Amino acid sequence: MKNKTDRLRAIKEMVIQQSIGNQDELLLLLKEKGYHLTQATLSRDLKQLKITKIPNDVGEYRYALPHSLYASGKPSETKIIGNNSLEFSGQLAVLKTRSGYAGGIAAEIDERASSAILGTIAGDDTILIIPREGFNREEITSILSDVIEKI
């Protein structure tokens, strides 16, 4: 809780969770959490994290992560899990299965990964997976791998 890495993580978290309109505001929140820094440093941190103030719909400015960074960073690789392939698009994941298997696998996921997975919708060979907020792609991938490998 005292090094730069921790601080950056804390900043990112706060920006995602709270509604922050300027750096001084964020500075205060960080102070409450025990991070002691100046506006100059915060400005540099935000630059490094690529966080910026963006206008919202109500005519205010709010700090936010650039959209693309919410999910992961890279352009989403396809991951093979057994006979299936997993790929992400935005907040969603799609698992392609062998024909006819989607329903069964989706049921397994629903049952065994509900902490991370909000819900699934299965077609014949495709499962749409809606992750819960707060889980990143790596986590989701790992959890789904576990579930599928145990089937």
Place this chain on the structure above:
Amino acid sequence: MKNKTDRLRAIKEMVIQQSIGNQDELLLLLKEKGYHLTQATLSRDLKQLKITKIPNDVGEYRYALPHSLYASGKPSETKIIGNNSLEFSGQLAVLKTRSGYAGGIAAEIDERASSAILGTIAGDDTILIIPREGFNREEITSILSDVIEKI
């Protein structure tokens, strides 16, 4: 070339095409194009367009559209493709078909547009289309048109 609407369009275009580091820079470019305005107005314009300065990888700041606005710009028009209608919402597209046709068309899309389409899920007359990352709405629309017209 003299009203606000035109100016906003010009600003948006410049931000997409050029590399702009601050408002004065943009102001100059606009002046060259015949738009005469002050920094105050530009600031307001940018707010309205939700354009902001975001840090790039090289340690500079560049003006950019919020990611979500790149996709199209307008609130997503419904596009008619044969007997079907296509509309976007966020990263997703929905294709409405005649009753009973969704499954068949979805299968065609899966087969013939998989480079751009991560997956589809079909009901009776509705197909949920999950595009791959990196494809914009126009590209998706065009690819889907091709596929459907060849059925």
Place this chain on the structure above:
DNA sequence: AAGAATTTAGAATATTTATTCAGATAATAT
């Protein structure tokens, strides 16, 4: 371990951006 080089950060400040205030212009209603 000592020195060189890099990273980190604060204070002060420069730069940039947003807003206030006032006046103009356009739109709507009476």
Place this chain on the structure above:
DNA sequence: ATATTATCTGAATAAATATTCTAAATTCTT
């Protein structure tokens, strides 16, 4: 047509943010 209200804009200024300059702390090299 005139009053009323809303929209738009510039000048000046306030507010917010980035950077310069300096020094301390850390990491790397030999």
